[in-house]
Amino acid sequence: MTSTLGFAILAVLAKGARTGYDLTAAMSRPLGYFWTARHSQIHTDLQKLLADGLVRFEAEHGPGPQGKKVYHLTPEGRVALREWVTEPARARPERDELVLKTYASWLADPAEVAELFRDQLALHEERIAEYERQQAGFQTVPATGEPAFGSYATLWCGLSYERHRAAWCRWMIEQLGAGA
Amino acid sequence: MTSTLGFAILAVLAKGARTGYDLTAAMSRPLGYFWTARHSQIHTDLQKLLADGLVRFEAEHGPGPQGKKVYHLTPEGRVALREWVTEPARARPERDELVLKTYASWLADPAEVAELFRDQLALHEERIAEYERQQAGFQTVPATGEPAFGSYATLWCGLSYERHRAAWCRWMIEQLGAGA
DNA sequence: TGCCGCATGTAACGTGTTACATGATTCC
DNA sequence: GGAATCATGTAACACGTTACATGCGGCA
Incomplete structure (x- = not known):
C-alpha cells in the first residue's frame, strides 16, 4: 500500500523527472507548504515506489558515491496517482500546539500570552505578504486541466488559512489586552 | 522531557480530577478537536507524568481488573503547565491530504474532483452549525482568567477555521464547474 | 587545497495507531 | 443471565525526525 507521502512524491514527479535531492527541495518549506518530508524519508519511500513499479x-x-538517479513516473504510477486524487481524503486528527496553549491560557499571565500571539501574528503577516506576491505572479486563474491550476489552488488555500489565523491572533491580542 | 500530549493531559486535568478513561473521552472528537489521543497513548503518558511527579x-x-485511578495535578504539574503555556509553540509541519490532492487535481476529471469538495463542504457546514450552537451557549465572552476563556477562544479558532475551509471548498467547486 | 552544494543512503529514536487482552459494574 | 459501558493495560506496527555516514563536482 502506497503511503500518502508516496502520492506526494508521485504528484511532484507528475510535473517532471527529478532526483531524490530535487524532491527534497520541492518538499521543504516554503515550497512544499502542505506536505513536507526529509530526504531520508523520501529516499526510502522512492525505493518502495520503485518496487511497486510506480x-x-x-x-x-x-556527484556523490552512488552517482545520480533521475526518477520519473511510469504509466502505472500516473494511473495510481489519478485514481488516488478522487478517492475521499482520510481525515487526520487536528493537532495544534498553539490552540492547546490557548486552551490552557487562563492559567498564565495575559500579557505574556499576548506576547506569544504577537509573535505568531508577525509570522502570519509575513507569509501573507509572500503568498500575495506569488499570487500576483499569475495573470489569470489557470484552467483546471493545467498543472499550474494545482499550484494556484493550493496557494489560494494557504492564503485563506493564513488570513484566518492572523484574524484569530488579532482577536486574542484584543481579548488579552481588554482583560488586563 | 514532557511530550506535547503530556501537556494536553495536564491542561485537561487543570479543570478537575479525571480517570484515564475520562481523559480519553475528553480528547476524542468532537470535544478534543485540537488534540486527540487514544486511550493506549494516554495511559502510557500518564505513567510518565506520574514518574515525573506532575x-x-x-x-x-x-470497574475493571485494576479498579479506577482518579488522576489530579500536583503543584509541580500546575507550575510546569503554566510555564509551558507561554513558551513559543513549535511549528508542526503542515500535512493536509486534501490540499495535496488539490495539487494533483489537474490530472483528474474536474467533475469527480468537484464531488470530493462537495462532500468536504457538507462536513464543514455541519461543524460550523455545531460550533455556532456551542458559541450561543456563552452569554458573554469569558474573562481571560476564567477556565471558560480557554474553551471559548479555541471554539472561536475552530469556527474561523471551518469557515475558511468552507470558503475554499466553494471556490474550488466554482472553479471546477467553470472549467468544464 | 579547501569549502560549499549536490547527492545518496542507514540507524536510532519518538510519536501515534491498531489490535490484543482482561475484567468489574450497571442496567435490562 | 447477557449486553453495554466503564476501566486499565501491553504489543506490533507505521510514520516521521534526527543524527550518522559517505563522497563527487565546481569554484575560489
Whole structure:
C-alpha cells in the first residue's frame, strides 16, 4: 500500500523527472507548504515506489558515491496517482500546539500570552505578504486541466488559512489586552 | 522531557480530577478537536507524568481488573503547565491530504474532483452549525482568567477555521464547474 | 587545497495507531 | 443471565525526525 507521502512524491514527479535531492527541495518549506518530508524519508519511500513499479530512474553520472538517479513516473504510477486524487481524503486528527496553549491560557499571565500571539501574528503577516506576491505572479486563474491550476489552488488555500489565523491572533491580542 | 500530549493531559486535568478513561473521552472528537489521543497513548503518558511527579492519583474501587485511578495535578504539574503555556509553540509541519490532492487535481476529471469538495463542504457546514450552537451557549465572552476563556477562544479558532475551509471548498467547486 | 552544494543512503529514536487482552459494574 | 459501558493495560506496527555516514563536482 502506497503511503500518502508516496502520492506526494508521485504528484511532484507528475510535473517532471527529478532526483531524490530535487524532491527534497520541492518538499521543504516554503515550497512544499502542505506536505513536507526529509530526504531520508523520501529516499526510502522512492525505493518502495520503485518496487511497486510506480516510478523508474535513469542513472546519471554525477556527484556523490552512488552517482545520480533521475526518477520519473511510469504509466502505472500516473494511473495510481489519478485514481488516488478522487478517492475521499482520510481525515487526520487536528493537532495544534498553539490552540492547546490557548486552551490552557487562563492559567498564565495575559500579557505574556499576548506576547506569544504577537509573535505568531508577525509570522502570519509575513507569509501573507509572500503568498500575495506569488499570487500576483499569475495573470489569470489557470484552467483546471493545467498543472499550474494545482499550484494556484493550493496557494489560494494557504492564503485563506493564513488570513484566518492572523484574524484569530488579532482577536486574542484584543481579548488579552481588554482583560488586563 | 514532557511530550506535547503530556501537556494536553495536564491542561485537561487543570479543570478537575479525571480517570484515564475520562481523559480519553475528553480528547476524542468532537470535544478534543485540537488534540486527540487514544486511550493506549494516554495511559502510557500518564505513567510518565506520574514518574515525573506532575500528576498523582487516588485509587478507587471501580470497574475493571485494576479498579479506577482518579488522576489530579500536583503543584509541580500546575507550575510546569503554566510555564509551558507561554513558551513559543513549535511549528508542526503542515500535512493536509486534501490540499495535496488539490495539487494533483489537474490530472483528474474536474467533475469527480468537484464531488470530493462537495462532500468536504457538507462536513464543514455541519461543524460550523455545531460550533455556532456551542458559541450561543456563552452569554458573554469569558474573562481571560476564567477556565471558560480557554474553551471559548479555541471554539472561536475552530469556527474561523471551518469557515475558511468552507470558503475554499466553494471556490474550488466554482472553479471546477467553470472549467468544464 | 579547501569549502560549499549536490547527492545518496542507514540507524536510532519518538510519536501515534491498531489490535490484543482482561475484567468489574450497571442496567435490562 | 447477557449486553453495554466503564476501566486499565501491553504489543506490533507505521510514520516521521534526527543524527550518522559517505563522497563527487565546481569554484575560489
